[in-house]
Amino acid sequence: MSIIAVNGITKTYRQYRRFPGLIGSVRSLFTRQYTEEDAVNNMSFTINEGEAVGYLGPNGAGKSTMIKMMTGILVPTNGDIKVLGVVPHEARKANAQQIGVVFGQRSQLWWDLPVTDSFDLHKYIYKIPDSAFRKNLELCMSLLSIHEFVQKPVRQLSLGQRMRVEIAMALLHEPKILFLDEPTIGLDVMAKDQIRRFLRTVNRERKVTIVLTTHDMKDIEEICPRMLVVNKGSLVYDGSVEDLRAKLGSERKVIIDFRVDPGLLDIPGITLLQDEGIRKTFLVPRGESTVFEHVSRIASQYPVEDASIESLDIESVIRKLYLQLASEEQPISKIG
Amino acid sequence: MTLLLFSKLVRLLLKEKMEYRADFVLSAFAQIISYAGDYIVIWLFMKQFNSIAGWNWPEIALLYSIGLFTYALGASFSFVQMSGLEGQVREGTFDTLLIKPVNPYLYLISRGFNLAYVAHISISGTVLIWAIAQLNLQWSWTDYVYLLLALISGAMIHAGLLTAIGATTFVWVRTGYLFSLFFQLKEFISYPLPIFGTVVQLLLTVGVPLAFVNFYPAAFLLSYETSLIPHWAKWLVPLAGPLIYGLGYRFWMYGANKYQGAGG
Numbered sequence: 001m002s003i004i005a006v007n008g009i010t011k012t013y014r015q016y017r018r019f020p021g022l023i024g025s026v027r028s029l030f031t032r033q034y035t036e037e038d039a040v041n042n043m044s045f046t047i048n049e050g051e052a053v054g055y056l057g058p059n060g061a062g063k064s065t066m067i068k069m070m071t072g073i074l075v076p077t078n079g080d081i082k083v084l085g086v087v088p089h090e091a092r093k094a095n096a097q098q099i100g101v102v103f104g105q106r107s108q109l110w111w112d113l114p115v116t117d118s119f120d121l122h123k124y125i126y127k128i129p130d131s132a133f134r135k136n137l138e139l140c141m142s143l144l145s146i147h148e149f150v151q152k153p154v155r156q157l158s159l160g161q162r163m164r165v166e167i168a169m170a171l172l173h174e175p176k177i178l179f180l181d182e183p184t185i186g187l188d189v190m191a192k193d194q195i196r197r198f199l200r201t202v203n204r205e206r207k208v209t210i211v212l213t214t215h216d217m218k219d220i221e222e223i224c225p226r227m228l229v230v231n232k233g234s235l236v237y238d239g240s241v242e243d244l245r246a247k248l249g250s251e252r253k254v255i256i257d258f259r260v261d262p263g264l265l266d267i268p269g270i271t272l273l274q275d276e277g278i279r280k281t282f283l284v285p286r287g288e289s290t291v292f293e294h295v296s297r298i299a300s301q302y303p304v305e306d307a308s309i310e311s312l313d314i315e316s317v318i319r320k321l322y323l324q325l326a327s328e329e330q331p332i333s334k335i336g
Numbered sequence: 337m338t339l340l341l342f343s344k345l346v347r348l349l350l351k352e353k354m355e356y357r358a359d360f361v362l363s364a365f366a367q368i369i370s371y372a373g374d375y376i377v378i379w380l381f382m383k384q385f386n387s388i389a390g391w392n393w394p395e396i397a398l399l400y401s402i403g404l405f406t407y408a409l410g411a412s413f414s415f416v417q418m419s420g421l422e423g424q425v426r427e428g429t430f431d432t433l434l435i436k437p438v439n440p441y442l443y444l445i446s447r448g449f450n451l452a453y454v455a456h457i458s459i460s461g462t463v464l465i466w467a468i469a470q471l472n473l474q475w476s477w478t479d480y481v482y483l484l485l486a487l488i489s490g491a492m493i494h495a496g497l498l499t500a501i502g503a504t505t506f507v508w509v510r511t512g513y514l515f516s517l518f519f520q521l522k523e524f525i526s527y528p529l530p531i532f533g534t535v536v537q538l539l540l541t542v543g544v545p546l547a548f549v550n551f552y553p554a555a556f557l558l559s560y561e562t563s564l565i566p567h568w569a570k571w572l573v574p575l576a577g578p579l580i581y582g583l584g585y586r587f588w589m590y591g592a593n594k595y596q597g598a599g600g
Contacts, residue, residue: 022513073434075593089593096437108432110348112355117348124341125436125443153355 003177003209004047004070009079011040011065011233039065041233042079049176052203052210054224058322062233063213067181070211071101084176097126100170100208104182108166109154115165116150119172126173133172140168143198160191167195171202178202180212184219196222217314229318231325241314248317248324252291253310254282259303270294278305341438345446353451360452367455371404375463378526389528394470395558396527401464402550403525406490408456414495417448418502419515425505430595441499441588471558479557482574486553489577493549496577496584503584503591518544525550530563537564548576 015035019027039062047053057063068074069081072088072095081088088095109118123133141147144164149157157165163183170178180199184192200223202208214220220227221241229237229244237244254270258278265272265280269289274281284291295307312320353360378400382393391399421444424430433440473479501514521544529537529551540547541564555562556570565573 068431071435073431074595092434093437093439096435099435101432101435103431106427106429106432110352112352113348117351121344121348124338124344125438127437 001049002046003049003084004045004211005080005082006046006066006070007044007080009040009043009066009069009076009081010038011062011069011074012077013037013039038233040069040076043230043233043235044079045228045235045238047209047211049209050203050207051226052199052224053212054220054227055211055213055230056215056220056227056318057230057236058325061230063230064181066230067179067211067213071099071179072096097173098176100173100175100178102163102166102170102178102180102183104163104180104185107154107162108169109162111155112153114151114153115146115157118154118165119150119169122169122172128173132174136172136174137168140171143201144168144194160187160194163187163191163195164198167198171208175208177209177211180210182213182215184214184216192216192218199223217318221314229321231322236325237321244321245311245314245317248320251312252284253312254284254291254295254307255310256280256282256295256298256307257305259305262302265298265302267294267298342446346449349447349449349451364452364455367452368459371456371459375400375459389530390560391528391558394467395554397463398467398471398558399528399550399554400526401460401467402487402490402554403522404456404460405464406487406549407494407522408453408460409487409491410494410496411498412450412453413445414498414502416450417445418498418505419511420448421502421505422509422511425509425595434592434595440592441585473557475557482553482571483557485574486550486557489574490549490553492577492581493545496580496582497544497546499581499584499588503588506591506595521546528555528560541565545576545580548573 013036015037041062043066055063055066065074069076070083070088072083072092075089083095084098086094109115110121119137122128128136141150144167146161146164146168149161154162154165167180167183178199183199184195187195196219199210199212203210203223210223212219212223225240227237227239227241227244228235253273256279258280261277267282269285271283272280273283282294284294291309295304295309298304299307375397378396379393382388382396386392388396421430424433433444436443468475497518498515501511501518504514505511521540524532524536524540525546529540529547532540537547540551552562552565552573554560556567556573
């Protein structure tokens with residue numbers, strides 16, 4: 001059953017021209033000059049209950065804009081959007097009660113007060129019954145190890161601690177969908193790991209649908225079986241990480257350790273990626289001859305100590321996709 | 337937005353303020369000194385001229401106090417909230433307001449409810465009571481009801497105008513100059529309206545209706561003639577507040593739907 005249905009959504013930002021100075025301000029009140037730019041352009045997709053979807057794309061691709069339309073913050077210029085059966089910006093309150101939203105770069109906590117006060121206020125805002133509140137709070141606090149700093153003012157928390165609190169708070173009212181806008185931005189490896197593990201648990205065990213934007217491919221690999229890739233406001237890929245890898249990452253990375261440095265090797269069909277003397281890394285396309293054939297050909301000519309074959313990591317696959325997209329790019333802003 | 341939530345917010349606000357106790361006390365003290373200075377300037381002025389447009393010192397004190405008292409009451413629910421909106425819109429933190437299952441306007445004004453105006457309220461309230469006693473007015477209970485309604489209406493006029501200015505943030509982002517314009521105009525209502533020319537009188541009655549805050553109510557209470565509002569309309573004056581506040585609110589909600597967010 002689809003709980004998010006996006007159909008032909010377009011969001012056009014209109015920037016009115018402003019003039020400098022006091023006289024300019026008055027002039028700005030009456031001018032109708034503006035520029036228009038499509039941040040999201042005729043986008044359609046559906047997300048089913050219980051899915052975990054990674055939403056990614058280069059900076060300025062319109063990721064945040066789409067999240068803001070799904071959460072009811074922004075009003076789309078064109079198209080239909082339904083979240084849990086309602087139009088988010090028309091039924092803001094009803095929608096807000098059913099979703100949880102975490103902004104990696106915008107805190108929703110009370111800076112000067114202990115964490116527990118923010119939790120407490122959340123209970124009043126969302127009208128959470130006592131027993132449910134205590135149960136959910138206890139679960140989130142133990143899974144995210146929040147207990148140790150729950151009495152500290154938010155301003156004294158580290159970024160990782162704060163992020164854990166933000167995520168815990170977004171789940172207290174048992175939302176059906178959790179939206180996260182760059183939840184792991186700026187965090188260290190340990191904090192990222194803990195948050196990923198937690199989100200996976202929330203998705204797999206509590207069946208909360210997750211939609212997250214990120215620039216960290218590990219977030220996608222560990223949390224989201226499905227990803228949507230956007231560029232310049234349009235959807236360019238919808239599918240699993242593996243399928244994208246198969247589509248773009250048909251190459252293999254081969255690392256060969258030689259007994260002695262063979263010098264410059266020129267083998268037709270394969271490219272040298274990295275040269276560290278006796279260790280060389282090659283990029284081998286899958287074509288007429290298999291990777292194994294290439295390796296054994298090298299081994300028959302040079303003394304080879306060891307060889308390992310790796311598929312391209314997801315970072316490289318995405319990099320390749322973005323590069324491909326950048327070369328096809330056309331500007332779509334126009335002056336109105 | 338329930339009363340329960342509002343009282344919870346106020347409790348947290350108090351707690352938050354108490355984190356910076358010295359700052360709170362000092363700024364309240366500074367406000368009292370600054371407004372006491374304003375009163376002294378008017379008093380010295382009145383000692384020299386005895387009356388302006390026929391109004392004597394306690395009458396002017398009454399007029400000025402109604403203006404300050406209603407401003408403090410209205411601004412505690414609007415000024416910091418609306419002037420801070422510029423920063424919130426520019427940084428995109430306004431987003432977080434729209435994802436709560438509460439009316440964003442009511443949440444914003446409650447979240448920013450400013451206790452610091454207790455300073456303005458105590459000084460203007462004291463002078464107001466002193467002026468009423470000093471004038472030795474033979475007021476019936478309807479006059480006291482009228483004063484009470486005028487105070488509520490005046491607070492709503494201030495809050496409504498500030499809300500309307502705040503609403504423009506959603507389109508123009510920068511609104512500082514509109515707030516200074518508001519405070520410039522507010523200076524006019526420290527004195528009786530008849531001392532100004534017709535243009536200013538009209539401006540403060542139908543343009544930016546600040547004259548309804550204190551001049552018209554005070555004039556009717558002190559039995560002064562007003563050239564623009566006939567005497568039979570006396571009881572219509574306190575309706576200006578709810579009307580302006582309602583319009584300001586509608587305009588603000590309309591603006592919030594035009595909100596474009598910040599890049600992110």
